[in-house]
Amino acid sequence: MQMVLEYAWLIPVFPLVGAILNGLLGKRLGKPFVSFVGVGTVAAAFAGAVATLLALRGTAGGVFTKDLFAWIPLGTPPGGGFSANFDAPVGYLIDPLSVVMVLVVTGVGLLIHLYSVGYMAHDPDYSRYFTYLNLFAASMLTLVMANNFLLMFVGWEGVGLCSYLLIGFWYEKESAAAAGKKAFLVNRVGDFGFVLGMLFLFSVFGTLRFTDINQSAQQFHQAGLLTTGMATLIALLLFVGATGKSAQLPLWVWLPDAMEGPTPVSALIHAATMVTAGVYMIARANALYALAPAASAVVALVGALTALFAATIALTQYDLKRVLAYSTISQLGLMFLAVGVGAYTAGIFHLMTHAFFKGLLFLAAGSVMHALGNKIDLREMGQLHRYLPATHRTFQIGWLAIAGFPLLAGWWSKDEILAGALHVQAHAWWASGPLLYGIGLVVTLLTAFYMSRAYYLAFHSNQRLDAHTEAHLHESPPVMTGPLWILAGLSAVAGIVLAGPVLLGRESLIGAYLHPVWEPARHILGHEAAHPPLPTLLGLMAVATAVALAGILAARRAYREPAFAAPEPAERRLGAWWRFFDQKWHIEQGYHALFVRGGTRLSDYLAGPVDQGSIDGAVNGIGRAVEVMGEGLRRLQGGYVRGYAFSVLIGVVVVMAYFVIR
């Protein structure tokens, strides 16, 4: 079994090879070849992931790490270092956390690759699509398998690149091209923080390896080499990177626009995998965050506020994909809330269940678009349950799972987060348990409401399709509905299988599996992550369930039967608030004015008055001054002997005068 781990580096290499093959040959060899390579390589990676899961069980300590080759020689920081001379390696780390991530990425990734075969079947750029999608899979796997921060950053920027390329996949649409660029730039702002965080990390530890940093952070701390202030600074800088990649406040602006990309891309990259990278990174660096309680509190608060903020916007959207996008931002906020309060298992568990049900919801939305000829506006749908039975059933499961319907996947993971939030040892009043829990409950209510609203408007309510669309309505082919059903199955049972024992007062399966990964943080904090007693837990679950059901029922009454008419019920109730939410709290306009217009104006000023005016003006001015001086001096050389004789005379007089006076 050790053999499997020795060759685990092949997992990201498979899709990379797929990307190269499809990129170089795809166009020539045709669609069957592209599909085979594109889906086949991810299937191979998935098989590798399963083999790794099995192989790791037999390994002592449940950790395996291996360097493939030395990459960048970083030397020794001036303050000495962990090791005398550190080369950032290209190497990978297999532990329960990376196994879970790899399984999610390759598993959900495989389903979405498969779905894409149907969804993109008629696109002329089929091979380019699969090239990018495979490249994404390779980058994402690099991100989650890397054994050090610098290689993680390779995957981190790599997924950003693929996101850029796939959002702008239909590049002839100006809005798609602009959205891709926006995503990349906003992520670069986050990466700026990530890079600085790495520089500080290296200057303290002299290494960027996860295992070294996690295991020795506490010793460095006690030895005074890593002060709490420094740990907080590093943790916050890395979190800046996470807010970019995972679309949290204040860098969330790119994700809604990212919906310009093909829908399977939204499902894979902008719901299930890439956007969760920030959560994964924090979980990976758990020792650092344990040493920086203030930073953890910031993570929790930012997560909670983002969850609330995005949920209010999701309420007002008519574009089904945008509802899901804001919902994703909101759910990611909950994951950050979880890792911020130290409930790492809950965060990763929610990451996983979210990958199932949100991936499902996006793919189902894609199926709706497929049926409606790319219409995605909720106002132009209604009664779809009659035409798209499979899409309807699967969407329904996904909707109930995210809304917190009892026993479905989201119910379990969200409850764990809420329980963790309530029992956090508060660092400050602004990140205290009751506050975070309260926000979490409001988010639960809003989530249940806006998801139900979207569901009823799309699949029930009155039929608002135009005649042309209605005539062309058709359910998607099996290659698309197949993945929908599999994801629906996972969304239904993942929670009960992985966390069911919690109801009996035992540790959940996922909790037991991931337990060793949080050992460094546990060691530093000196206690287990909060585990409320069973009665409390059941009570909390009952409250959350009641809140979720209330949200669902309220939306059902407002949207299921009545014919849709603007202003809709929620809009009438909320009034000015609705418009405020609909305007995204006016944040985006502010950014645009400040950074886009302000930046361009600054650049214009520098390029014009400063560069061409002052700087180059000075250069040309000196040139002109020399010219003028030359003109003046030219008169002295008139060519007349009497002129020269006169000059000689003056010279003689001056010299003589000098000697006389001296």
Place this chain on the structure above:
Amino acid sequence: MSLPILTLLLIVPVLGAVVLGLFPRQSTGALKWGAVIVALVNFALSVVLWLRFNPAEPGMQFEENLPWIRALSFQMNYHLGVDGISLLLVVLTTLLMVLALLGSWGITDRVKEYVVTMLLLETGMLGVFLAADLFLFYVFWEAMLIPMYLLIGVWGGPNRIYAAIKFVLYTAVGSILMLVAIVALAWLHGQNTGVTAYDLDAVLPTRVPLAMQAWLFAAFALAFAIKVPLFPLHTWLPDAHVEAPTAGSVILAGVLLKMGTYGFLRFCLPLFPEATRAFAPLLAVLAIVGIIYGALVALVQSDVKKLVAYSSVSHLGFVVLGIFALNLQGLEGGLLQMVNHGISTGALFLLVGMIYERRHTRLIADYGGLWKQMPLFSAFFLIIALSSIALPFTNGFVGEFLILLGAFHANKAWAVFAALGMILSAAYMLWMFQRVFFGPLKNPANTGLADLNAREVATLVPLVILVFWIGITPRFFLNPVRPALQEVLLQYQSSPLSLSQAPAGARQPARPPLTRDRSLPVPAASAPRDARRALVLAHGEGALP
């Protein structure tokens, strides 16, 4: 005696130019291919040089030293040598020359003169990197200006005369001051030893009085800073680039700019260590201003070539910052980034040249939607653009990260501000890319454009290979470089005085002989910290008081 490979590198292009001069004027194809072949021979020579280079040796290798001018106590030598600092630049020069010539098919006017000029330019540039005698260095430094001047002035764009004169005069101002400094150095050496020598071996151990160091450093630094170009001495560059023909831009950006940063490394650091230390913060800050300023100005350029020119100001700022971080990571990153910039920006100018030949415009607004029409061209452009914005696993990332790391060790604020360049470079590059390649193919003039032909692909493929080669296995390129850089640092660090500590004009004792010990001295301040760290690692936390 073994093969004088360095002299061969200098002579082959000259001989090639002579032979091509005998070709009939009309046979332009033969002239162009002939020049490519000559350049290829020289490239092959430089590869042989690399293969036979001993990466463990810090000093000059393949040295050739012949007396050139001997007059009583006055010596100038024909002294050539190559070490880790110049090796990569020599290979870069010969490679880019091949590619620049391959990218010159658009030249139809005075082809014979053109190829002769290009080949003479190659000799001049290689001479600068190979010279191990200050005077010889100066000769090549100036000689190289002439073919470049002709290249811009004869084969350039509409405003070529203005640009060419600006380029030459600007550079000459710095060069003349440098000449004064060179003469002063040799004179100083003469004062000490009785022999006025220009040979680097002779001059290097000269202990320059501190008061004089500042002036000599300033003279050298001005010449180099203009060449780099360092903010605010950069305004000749956009003009020269916009007017130069494609090959001129490739060589200008790829090789000529590096002469400035090479000069800093080769001369300023070892010759004037105290002055270097005193001036380093100033130069580093100017470099950082250049990084941000160049990127911001690039953002609003409407001409692609001008955009790339300003991006060079930004990228070269990174190089200078790395050098004046004055530590191994910074120097390694700086040197690597010189090569990276040559590859990425050289490729960008080649690409812009290819589209210019088809459309005769470089205005971003004239394009849009090119991806549809020229997918191959677009894919190449994308890869190069990504390497230019330092995406990990491309060459640019390795260089920039090492520079940031070095700068961070020197001064944390430097790294913070320089890292802003990461965001800005993505902004101007991707915005330009969006406007040129994405969107609908609106302009009817673009609908008939042909995608790249085989020659053009062959021009670009080597550069793309290098982008990933350097990006993924940078050690292959850094290993031969490191000993020489460590030597530079060692020389620099063996002079612990600062300019302000010594009384003005005081003559310093001769520098102690260089030790051949490769290990750099550990700064004393960190010793207790290291001890504690070692304690922690050896015995665990319990060992600490």
